[in-house]
Amino acid sequence: MKKKPGIFTYIFLLCGCVLIIFPMYLAVITAFKPTEELTKSIFSFPTSFYLGNFQEVIQKSGFLHSVINTVFVTVVSCLGVVLVVPLVSYAIARNMDKNRYYKYLYYFLLIGIFVPFQVKMMPLVQVMSNFNMLNVPGIAVVYIASAVCEGVFLYVAFIHGVPGELEESAYMDGAGTLFTYWKIIFPLLKPMTATVLIMDGLWYWNDFFLPLLALNKTPDNYTLTLFIYNFKSQTTVNYSLIFAGLLLAMLPIMVMYVFLQKQIMGGLVNGAVKG
Numbered sequence: 001m002k003k004k005p006g007i008f009t010y011i012f013l014l015c016g017c018v019l020i021i022f023p024m025y026l027a028v029i030t031a032f033k034p035t036e037e038l039t040k041s042i043f044s045f046p047t048s049f050y051l052g053n054f055q056e057v058i059q060k061s062g063f064l065h066s067v068i069n070t071v072f073v074t075v076v077s078c079l080g081v082v083l084v085v086p087l088v089s090y091a092i093a094r095n096m097d098k099n100r101y102y103k104y105l106y107y108f109l110l111i112g113i114f115v116p117f118q119v120k121m122m123p124l125v126q127v128m129s130n131f132n133m134l135n136v137p138g139i140a141v142v143y144i145a146s147a148v149c150e151g152v153f154l155y156v157a158f159i160h161g162v163p164g165e166l167e168e169s170a171y172m173d174g175a176g177t178l179f180t181y182w183k184i185i186f187p188l189l190k191p192m193t194a195t196v197l198i199m200d201g202l203w204y205w206n207d208f209f210l211p212l213l214a215l216n217k218t219p220d221n222y223t224l225t226l227f228i229y230n231f232k233s234q235t236t237v238n239y240s241l242i243f244a245g246l247l248l249a250m251l252p253i254m255v256m257y258v259f260l261q262k263q264i265m266g267g268l269v270n271g272a273v274k275g
Contacts, residue, residue, distance in 0.1 A: 031243040038240055053244035057231075062219050063245075066227035073140050073223060074204040078197055080144035081151060085196065086189055088148065089155030090181055094164070096156075106156065112149035117209065125213050134214050136221055142210065147200050158192040159185070205253060224249045 030038060031053055032046045057063060096102040128134050128142065162185060170180040208225040215221040222230065228245045 027243045027246055030239055031247050033240050035238055035240055053240045054248060057241055057245045057248060062222060062227055065220065066222045066224050069136050069222060070205060070224045072136060074201055076140040077143040077204045078201050081147045081196060081200055082193060084144060085148055085151035086155055086186060086193065089152045090159055090185060092152060093156045093159035109149045109152045113153060121213060128214055139210060139214050143204055151196050154196060155192055158189065162188055
């Protein structure tokens with residue numbers, strides 16, 4: 001007989017919901033309040049949905065440019081991950097039992113997962129500076145490289161579940177390695193690719209720490225998180241504008257989730273089960 005959850009489980013879940021929902025509630029109601037209404041009560045529901053805060057944020061110098069930078073970094077980085085990580089993982093997965101080099105490479109990449117960003121951030125920024133990569137394209141390259149360790153770990157486990165007989169049949173028909181990978185193996189990796197793109201795409205869009213270190217010197221390089229950070233420091237009193245900017249930054253992710261909810265959940269579940 002299955003044991004029912006205890007009272008402490010429900011209390012824990014309720015506390016978790018409050019911790020998640022309450023800040024979102026404050027952000028939403030504050031974004032739709034004019035400044036004079038915000039000074040009366042920060043917790044009260046707005047008397048009307050005031051859209052002037054959103055209009056003012058959009059009209060701020062640099063907002064649209066920061067959106068373009070964020071879209072560029074996210075799209076380019078995701079494309080780079082899709083092109084690089086599965087290919088590297090496929091080479092490792094199919095050769096690590098035959099060649100010790102691939103096995104050592106796999107373990108070396110696994111170690112990278114456990115290195116905190118705080119440990120490598122200063123050497124990373126120094127390397128980026130030496131190679132003139134403290135710009136939007138440069139940070140996209142760093143994101144792709146940073147996704148390799150975790151991506152290889154996920155893909156290798158998934159590829160081990162793909163029968164090797166598929167490749168042997170292709171080789172017997174005269175297909176080459178790259179043709180076999182792109183036409184046979186890569187399409188079978190769609191569940192894991194969806195999982196990796198979801199995780200990495202959210203990371204690239206919402207990341208703040210690396211852009212703060214690499215891009216904060218030049219306003220033309222600001223991403224959305226950097227724009228809101230610097231915008232916040234300029235408007236320390238007007239929280240309505242600050243939360244309006246945060247909601248605008250969240251809007252593309254929420255819209256994507258609404259329209260692609262089935263694909264997102266399917267990618268996560270299938271990737272987890274297969275891996």
